Amino acid sequence: MPTAPEGNDRPYFLWLLYAVAALTVLRLGILAGSGLGLHGDEAQYWSWSRDLEWGYYTKPPLIAFIIAGAQSLCGDTTACIRAPSPLLHAGTALAIYGIAETLTGSRRAGFWSGLSFATLPAVSLSSLLISTDVPLLFLWAIALLAFVRSLKSAAPGWPLLLGLALGAGFLAKYAMAYFILGLVLFTLITPAHRSWLTSRKPLIALVIMLAVFAPNLIWNFESGWVTFTHVKDNTNLKGDLFHFGKMLEFVGSQAGVFGPVLFLALLWRLAVLRRDPAAQTEKLLLSFCLPVLLIISGQSFLSRANANWAATAYVAATVLVVSWLLRRNRLKLVATGIGINLAAAAVLGFFFLDLPGITVPLKNDPLRRLRAWDQIADQLRPVLAAHPDAVWLTEDRKTMASLLYALRDLERRPKMWDYDGHPDHHYELTERYLPQSGETVLLVAKWDTPFPILERFGDVQRLSPVEVATAPDHVRRLSLFLLSAPLKQPPS
Incomplete structure (x- = not known):
């Protein structure tokens, strides 16, 4: 042609x-x-x-x-x-x-x-x-x-x-x-x-x-x-x-x-x-x-x-x-x-540009996932500082990645909970959490009640969550738990 x-x-x-x-x-x-x-x-x-x-x-x-x-x-x-x-x-x-x-x-x-x-x-x-x-x-x-x-x-x-x-x-x-x-x-x-x-x-x-x-x-x-x-x-x-x-x-x-x-x-x-x-x-x-x-x-x-x-x-x-x-x-x-x-x-x-007072006029704002991670990190810092010896644990890939970047000034890195014993993403492959007796775990969870994790520990203490509004009708909330006395290994 x-x-x-x-x-x-x-x-x-x-x-x-x-x-x-x-x-x-x-x-x-x-x-x-x-x-x-x-x-x-x-x-x-x-x-x-x-x-x-x-x-x-x-x-x-x-x-x-x-x-x-x-x-x-x-x-x-x-x-x-x-x-x-x-x-x-x-x-x-x-x-x-x-x-x-x-x-x-x-x-x-x-x-x-x-x-x-x-x-x-x-x-x-x-x-x-x-x-x-x-x-x-x-x-x-x-x-x-x-x-x-x-x-x-x-x-x-x-x-x-x-x-x-x-x-x-x-x-x-x-x-x-x-x-x-x-x-x-x-x-x-x-x-x-x-x-x-x-x-x-x-x-x-x-x-x-x-x-x-x-x-x-x-x-x-x-x-x-x-x-x-x-x-x-x-x-x-x-x-x-x-x-x-x-x-x-x-x-x-x-x-x-x-x-x-x-x-x-x-x-x-x-x-x-x-x-x-x-x-x-x-x-x-x-x-x-x-x-x-x-x-x-x-x-x-x-x-x-x-x-x-x-x-x-x-x-x-x-x-x-x-x-x-x-x-x-x-x-x-x-x-x-x-x-x-x-x-x-x-x-x-x-x-x-995310100008103040300007929001995307959609029922589901696609940009909300990009907002407020710095504010979440600012709320999480004192919690991490209050438990310096606890293993920092997460259970969601994107949450873990976002926190790694937002808290990139910290040398401390989270571990990843593997639900089924088979790696489904990079962090389950490289940062899989393996419980050790006598340790304390600070769980930062996307879900309010992650029972598959909570039931693996003898002592479970719910802490105040961290949350920030990412849109007029949406709040990002992370639930925090202090865990100890692990009962058994995750499934393998």
């Missing part, structure tokens, strides 16, 4: 650079001005950065390395910890320019594709958080750029870059495996590029990828493949299957991820594929987005799927949809989509 190279004499890349730089500065400013704390998952990633390993129970290690690098430059504030996100998204948008320009021969298509991606609702949201999806999308875009360049060039640098991006992508998130599926699918269905698989290019990429990814594989081998086991368990295919409603919910959520205009345009393009068959370039882009969307939609039908699980599809989908619309002189639709996405981003940024 080559786009007419109109306007290629214009400085489209420079324009995109200015636009993305402005967005990035604005997002960094919002982070600097926000009073919101870390989400439980963010706090967990931060805690990993204090104990760097080549792997963790639920994720590979790149997110911890990124946070550790950011902290070494600017400290451990929430703004600094999250700063890599808008910077990496800016890099992804520029890489998408290169993908579109390479495939279509049009700098104009590169500009509008890069700008569209930079303003996607999912990008605006994740630019204000630190998550594994952010480096994954960046490395996916770099890998796709290297792959499309390697199709047109014999230079060994592109397969080398492809291998580096793939290996680093696997260190970000194992969803990078979908990229290899798309690569193999495209080369198999495209006779003109089938020889790529038998050339030395994939061998170079494979060797480099395995070399970069090897430390995590070795860590998993030594740890009993716990991360891969978690990924398998996360598919949750053991319960009731076939949830048509959940699949519809997932598909609908993608309009919020990709933006309503581009998502409807993507559905429109897929609907007319039979009447308007995909050209070779479109086949490539479809190979890197459609399998992901179909697999995750199938997962949502069989069990469940979070809205972000298909995020990698939208690197190629952005180029696919924008280029297709431009080819049909639908620039106004592209611009409208960007405008709607920017309006949504402005609203999100305004509420993310």
